[in-house]
Amino acid sequence: MESEQSSAASRTRVTMKEYAIQSDNAHCEILWSDNVRTTHDLATLEHFYRRWNYQLNMDDRKRWTDLSEDDVRRSVDMSISFDALIMDQSGAGMTRGLAALYYYGILLITETPVDDDGAGIAAIGAALGGGNIKLPSNSILSTYQAGKKDLVLTTGTDGPMRTLYGSVWATSSGAQPQGTSVADSAYGSDGLPLHTDFTYQTDPPGLQIFTMVQPALEGGESVFGDGFAVAEALRSQNPDAFDILSKTIRTYHSKDELTGWNLRASGPIIKVDRGRIVSIRHNDLDRLPDLPPDGTKDSQEIDAFYDKLHDAHLAWNSLLAQDKYRLVMKLRPGDTMVVANQRCFHGRKSFSSSTSHPRIVMGCYVSQDELSSRFRMEGFNV
Template sequence: MQRLVRGLQLGPLGHGLRRVAGTGVERAVTLRWPDGREVGAFLPKFLRENTIEAWDGSSKQRLDFCLPLDLQVRDVAPVEFSSPDYSGPAFRLQFSDGHVGHFTPPRPADTMWSNELRRQEKLLWGSEEATQVRGELRDGHGPLRFEWKDLQENPSVAKRWIEAMHSHGLALVAGLPSSEDKPFEGVHAFARSLGTFLAPSVYGETFQIKSVTSPNNLAYSSLGLQMHTDLPFNEQPPGIQLFHCLQQAEEGGESIAMDGFAAAESLRQQDPEAFQTLCEHPIGFQDVTKDWFLSAKHPTFELDGAASADTASKLRRLNFNERARDSWRHWNPAASLQQEERVYEAMRKFEELVEDRSRYVSLRLMPGEMICTDNWRVMHSRSSFLGSRYFVGAYLDWDAVRGRWRSLSNTFEAQWRDIASTR
């Protein structure tokens, strides 16, 4: 349903057309509201593919493909438009291919995505903040501690959990089902309470962490482990790691975490050349068992975007796992020995920061508690232990989790309303 805005009628474009240099027969259309405010200039193909009618209302997917290159806009008029998906001001457009549709101008991308989770600040924590972070995990009302029943009952709690994982890369969930007869029930129930699913790996959708004889991974021993990120031998390592306690060891077995981004930023400040070396030099990783042979190469520090004169590139992902690092299979006889030496020196400097225990947050989890870490940022380990210790591990995909956050935030629905209310 539509009605023309008072004082305007559908007719020839006239001043709404202007030639765009270098585009041949394509013309840019300048759209204006009735009060004279200019919305912007748009190519006909952009307008055509973004009319409300060009999208399926249920799936939110585009319906029309392979549009003609010489597409033109024949007529335009501002109207009040109403449909199940949108009600408010729009432009009624008629195109040279016969399509008639309604276009609602988007906000500029910088505005549209200004509240995006990935743009929100990450709160790095090092030795000075580690004690506070531990307290926020243990405090029943701490911002990094969550009760599973609250996650089940209130979607806003799930949203806060996702935001905590973004800001700190670390959270604790308590009160999960912890029956050893149904060991995987807890992590599956947690994923359902978020509105998402577990992400499978070569170890399965879930995996049991127990001490066994002749383990194919030292995680399945009783040894203490060095700080690391999981599965760097994957082309894309998993995004979020879950460790659910079913039975704690008689002695030892503490779960330990540290902010790898904070350590990396310390290296950037202390030795910029070493930091840059670890950004540029790919490191080989491997996981070899009787059933599979996984191999991938990543730089230790992956950056998000290019640096400018005013800002340094932000860290996107950390890849660090000395148990799985594979230099032997990636030997290059043509490589510069001087460069290899610089890589070893840079790695040693970062490893010294990794071994700084003042940066560690150590927790002795009890049955029903689960520690969650951002596997692209926060490294984890555990202390050696005596007796039986039974944990269940699983992963979540960051894309799925961020997608759930956008849904819970109702971001784009709110922006539709803003567009309608400001015209």
């Protein structure tokens, strides 16, 4: 660390000679080369440091393409067993899991229990979000490790995010808690194009957690994609399309009269902050018709707006259709895929099943703020 002091006559570079963290663990005393001592709040110093790193564009996340199911299953960076993630009380498993989600935006968890009414899934949500505290009465994770099977704790500070689909959801209507919404297209058997979830929520969840309970009789493979990789490809191949999709605000909605939800939110497909791609919001099935910018009255301008937006969107979707951006996984019972929902896409191929053998997927969400908090606790610059 160094600073500069200027005067009318000269400009002298002052460097840090030594520093000491004070006993309150919240402040730092610095001795400078001109023997001046200063005291600083650690949170402020960390804030400056993160901002400085950000400006140097030190984005060390790994964009992925051409990834196969075998690659993921064999990777110690992208896959972990349920017990290694949840039952290792040293926290090493959680550190591994969070590193996968920071660097790649996906994590495969094998051998998830599928016969405990979602308790194991809630424990995964707790392991990757919330405060990660060790107080058993407040922690879903601690209570799970102690053998209890709670999905939600009334005084808890970790665990699944509550949404219109409940805390732990299931795509089989028989397994879905009564009163929760089944309005989403996930409850059918058609293929689903790559998308992110909750585009109709102001701050979409940070993690989407899927556990395969019972695969379809035929088809139903899960598909994933790295939105940051696709967005970077668009930026280099078609800068105009990138510019349009990162600046045009689209609106998304979800309305379910039966359960009384009417959600709507807006944002660009590609969100950029000081040149860096920071989040993706994309679901063509939930998107409302685009409107020209306020005040545009000239019909030629309006036509040009729609033409350019249409072409940009086509370029985006044609990238999403390329095999190199599509990771296809045939999930087995007990496989859980965790997806960083503001970065990576998910979708599925169409499937056939029977009433006696439905395709059953269960899961839950973790909020982006909770995920970002855990990333920061692990030392990642978010």
